[in-house]
Amino acid sequence: MQFNVLGSIELRSGDEPVALGGLHQRATLAYLLLNANRAVATSRLVEALWGEMPPATARKMLQNAVSGLRQRIAESGGGDQEVEVLTRAPGYLLRVPETQVDLLCFQALRERGRTSLAEGDWVGAAGALREGLSLWRGPAFADLAETGREWPELVALERARLTAFEDLVDAELALGRHQEILHELEAACGAEPARERLCGQLMVALYRSGRQTEALEVFRRARSALLTEYGLDPGPELQELERAILQHDEVLARVEPPPEDTPVHAVTAPELETVSERTWVSMLLVRAESVGRTDDDPEAVAERARELGAVLEAEVRIFGGTLHTSLGPMWQAVFGLCRTHEDDAERAIRAACSIRRRLDEIVGSGRSPAARVRIAVATGEALVTGRATEGAEVTGEVIDACLHQLAELRPGEIRACATSRLASRGAVTYAPDGHVVGVRPEHESATFSGPFVGRGAETAMLDRLLEEVVRTRRPQTMTLFGEPGVGKSRLVRELRTRLDDQVRVVSGRTPRFGWNAPVTPLAGVLKDCCGIVAADDAPTGLRKLTRAVHGLVADARTAEWMVSTLRPLVELCESTRSPVEVDQVAAAWVRFVEESARRRPLFVVLEDLQTADGALLDVVEDLDRRLGPVPVLVLATARPELLRRRPAWGGGAPTTTVRTLGPLSDDEVHELVGLLDLRLGEEPTAQNRVPDLLPGVGKTRACLSQIAPGSVATRSSRGSTCRCCGPGRSPS
Template identity: 35%
Template sequence: MRFNVLGPLQVVSDGVSLPMGGPKKRAVLGYLLMHANEVVATSQMIKVIWPEGAPSTARKMLQNTVSWIRNLFAERNLAPNCALLTHSPGYLLRVDEDMVDLLRFERLARAGREALADGRCAEATRPLRTALNLWRGPVLADLTDAGITWPRLAALEEERLTALEDYLEAEIAVGRHHEHVVELDQLVTAEPHRERACRLLMIALYHCGRQGDALRAYQRTCKALMDGLGLEPSRGLRELETCILAHDVPLRWAPEPGLRLVPSAPAPASPAPDPGAAPDGRPVPQQMPTAPQPAAGPVAPAPRAPTLSAERKLVSILTTSFDLGAGVAPEDVDDLLADLADAVRADVESVGGTVVCCTGSTVQAVFGVPRTGEHDMLAAVRTALVVRDRFAALADAGPSPVTVRLSVNTDEILVKTHGTVPEVVSPAIDTSMRQVRSLPPDTVWICEATRRSGGADVIHGHHPYSGPTGLLMWDATALRGDRLHALDFPRPPLVDRGHELTILREHLNQVVRRGRGRILTLVGEAGMGKSRLVMEFARQIRRNPGEARVMRTGAVHGMRTAADPVAGMVAHWAGLAHGCPPTEAEARLAAAVTGLLGDGTAARSLTRSLLPLFAPRDRARTGSDAAAVHAAVAELLTGLAADRPVVLIVEDLHAAGDDLLRFLELLAGRVATMPLLVIATTRPQLVGRRHLRSRAFTTMTLDRLADDAVRELWCAVLRDADDVVGLTPELLDRIDGNPMFAIEFARQRLHEPDGPPETRLPARIYRVVAAMLDSLAPDEKEVLKGATLVSGPIVPDTLAALGYRNVEFVRGCLDDLARRHLLVRDHNGTGYAFAHPVIRDIAHAQLPKANRSGADRRAGVLRLG
């Protein structure tokens, strides 16, 4: 006997399809088959069979249907290969894998995917084709026509499309691209947002000699992504377009992130040009490329301008100095210092810092090299606190002669790159090293710039320490949000966002009223107040705890390498402390789940399924393990939502890892079955990320503040309703309606009332924008810097005259920068301008002084000419 669910429900015995009775009987059997070899709770089955509300006789009706299924199995003598068992808290359909088409499909698709991943493309086609042939239409099509909308149905359709893409990729890789162009075109038409399908279609069309059609397919997908989702195509898809233009596309496209593809047929060897001279022998600046050399064979993408050999950066410098005392034997000093330095290095590198100096008993690290992060300063302070606590624990464990002195200074440095090794040059490095030795030990000391940059996030003493150097240093004790400190602290008021709060409230009201979930994506530029808005919304909900439960996940501020956000969400709900032992985690998790579900089999099963989240060496889950854990977390949310509606806030979706995105995709498929409101904040620079597919999906964009709202925010920060003198028209232009910019400039004026705040950029604004620039490819970043030297509209011809040898190459970079919302096209469409004046200021400030002055002179000639 065979059970078929990949299409209308069928039970086939000896080639004959058996009658299945009414829709409720088919629904019960279909649901059990979709969860074959899994325990399904009785309450869960009643809920999915009668989604609009179960009758009082539902449990009896379910028992009658189970008896009917058992009689069917008995009549066909299916034991022991197939049996429907009573298994607390419900039923278990135990069945051989070969008897259910869904289980055969999953096995074959998995085998094909593994072969494809190993590069055995020809071998992958057979199991994938066999798996796809099992499908006779939508899963349980006869039930969906009757109104069944189980989340698992959408997930299985996604699995089918993924298997189809795997199969088509394998077929194209072995050269059968001609046979699948029509099928791919139909797939892209039906699923216009699937970039992988578009990529395969572009490759197939290109190798069929239809380069123009391949480019049109790319443009069609770009438009669908932008119109439907407000997203742009991924970097990989854009690079494929570039290589199609350059006639260099392999049958299997697998570009590595951050690397440029090279031509498949190399050009003939020719003498290497002198990097320091132009073709006519005149010297040229080191960062500018020389004229192109002709080459035979396929034309590669125009080489991009090389990265500057030096760059100015605002960084946080962590300096650690050890005092070994007089009790250490001379022979042990070297080993002890090496161990101490290794411990500090591990703490620094775990959060993205870079150790730049180990001299004697001093270790120095910078945060912001090679790439700037928005929370570099917080990461530096947090690391210093970790190092302090580490040595305090050693001292408590026994007598230790080692004391540690720690400081965090925020300053500008010059980063020089030789190959892949960055070299840091700045007087601040030497100043920090001399200064730390005069500071009191066992305390984290931060400079005034670090204190201002941290704002309310850094908790410190009220009286600074000047010491022999005369520089003010503050003792940092913790970061806001750590376990010992409450999250609720004064923040600037939320201004001009009443309409947006009303929209959030209406979404929650719909979730509560209808008992079905919704997904709302909140889009806004960096600093536009997305987190502030959802925080205020969460506070309003918490004032009435019975209305809904608020849970949060997403990026972890202050850490370059964030912890597992899914695990963090569950840990916060269960009251698990960071880094608690596995035995304690299991006990606390079991107690929390028992409090939710009661002391039974379901609670114990859910606890076991959630425990992999907290395995100390299992942060990277893949495949079926990750799917099982995600399903368990979704089941937990379902249980929580049964108690009262849940509001799940997901911050910084643009920075989310694949694990969180996969979990959210799963949740999107189930959101219609529970009262759950998912609010995800993201930036418009979201590129190449998955989207949450759900009929309940809505997007809301935060607009810039009006000038009156900026003035209100300014006065609130300064605590003076009349102090708008410093808010000049020039500063209003620089703020440009960005709430975070207004707050940071106002705080700067609060600390420097006698200085014009617009003359220097606050450190937090610098870091946010610099992090965006450091996320660019090197060639795009260099073009952006070159654009800061242009007076008036930014046009490709002008930038090419500044030293770039290919106008088309410059135009491509400018288009990429406009897609990333760093540039905007002017009204006539011939040139570009910076999307925000601060972007230009920071890009220009990153140029070293020598490069800046030389380039300024060349730009000046162009302006005068």
């Protein structure tokens, strides 16, 4: 028998869940598990369940709850595994082996990790702490927290979880894994901006990643949070760390995890060895033609070069790349250096187009002299050599290919190699010679349009939820997780087509890249509801919004408030740079959705939430409670990395459903191939064409299950590369 409480409470016998009784029985089990193998006084249990003013029958209700627990444990075979609830003065004791409670396993792994940390065993510490933290599926006892219970033990558990994460970060930093831990660290620090140890660790990781300005910004945010919440200045350790960053102290590149009372930068870690790894990257080379003239002052030339470099760095970072090196008027950026994405080539080309557009805007505004650029993109295998104290070194023929292309270009031109063109097909349009003509908007990217196969279980589940929403007029939410390319968008597209005559289907998508406002998905839904299309200019969109709002809301003042608040969503476009605050528009957006659903049931689709802003995630996660009694079904799609940011996503709420979309089965893949062959008038023998079905048909299964003998699929710690799909593509 297994007790899982690091998340919602689960009791399992083998692979089968054991149903628990009502709230009192679950709360009794929870409190006994918090004190497993220790006697708990009856008075403490009564206070935990009912507070300071329990009902007169509280002890009798507690006895019934304990009796029910004993019966369920006995029926599930728990007695054979030495699990039982005993009557022990002054109350009750739950006897259970440590290995059968995830909470006890976490505590044991945390202590093992802390011991290894104290002994300088960084690998052992990182392994134990990572294993312990992986047991968490969300806030401990999440379903009880929803009922308003605020036990001190639960607060202590969350603190222990955060401390374990900080210990893990110390071990990872000592191993030189600052890049690998950075995403988790940024998310944790964003949730706890006043926690000085976390802020110090994030500052060190950012500095060692070559992002010293962002490291200093973390210090400024921490100081602001401490002053606002507690009226305090940062402690001397954090202030000393800021000074070390400003002075480029060499010891920062060799950080060892310190004891909790030692400055985070004060101890030297063992020297780390150089690591070399082959990986697919997309290289972007930019050459500026007019940074300086022969008669210019060198300082003026240097200042213009710095301004141009700042523009390049900002644009490259937006699309997930790294501005790697610069030499005079030439800059080199790499996509896939820290982590390989399946769309690195597309990212590099979009960055190139965005750089050219930004420089044209600067020239047009008169803020800077003209800086015509030539940009080349090449994709291929490179050798990445990383050192703990130096930047990564990238070598390989991909650099030579990029330089060769650059030499053939005229100012203002962008060219991509054949491999990059293949990897970005459907997203970028090219001239016959490889010059980039333009990029498609994200929402217009090409998708697979062949036969729709499988997904019967997911379709039936959504049909059932939709029927319940319409019948009860109560909102429901469902989150569909899946690896990239597994077919989430294709399923959504099929549902949209099939359900459009039953309900009104509206959708919004989070941009893959960090260049847009965080409210873009809300804007997509609003535009769908108002009939605003991409070709509409801002005045036309505003007229459609005004007409839609006044058609839904009778009160003139409320309607004017909604129009003025929702206006930024209508004016939002793909090139928008200025952020729009989620909180400012969420209330008006929810009201608009409610009023629309009163006229006709709504099916709201929000895609790709894994890259969504934290404030938007707060809105979506609480959407079923924000909405009134109206028939709205919200379907959110996301990659599994959302669960690293929000481990408790969708857990515990009765109106939320979570499902993971897996790849197509072997039978479904063969069925799909047969249908395609029939469509083409060929014999159903073309299994080697299955990889060409990407994206959206369950490519993990479709690709890897069809690799012919002699073909190659490689996976590295930086990401995945599948040569079966074409160079630079990834099988998830």
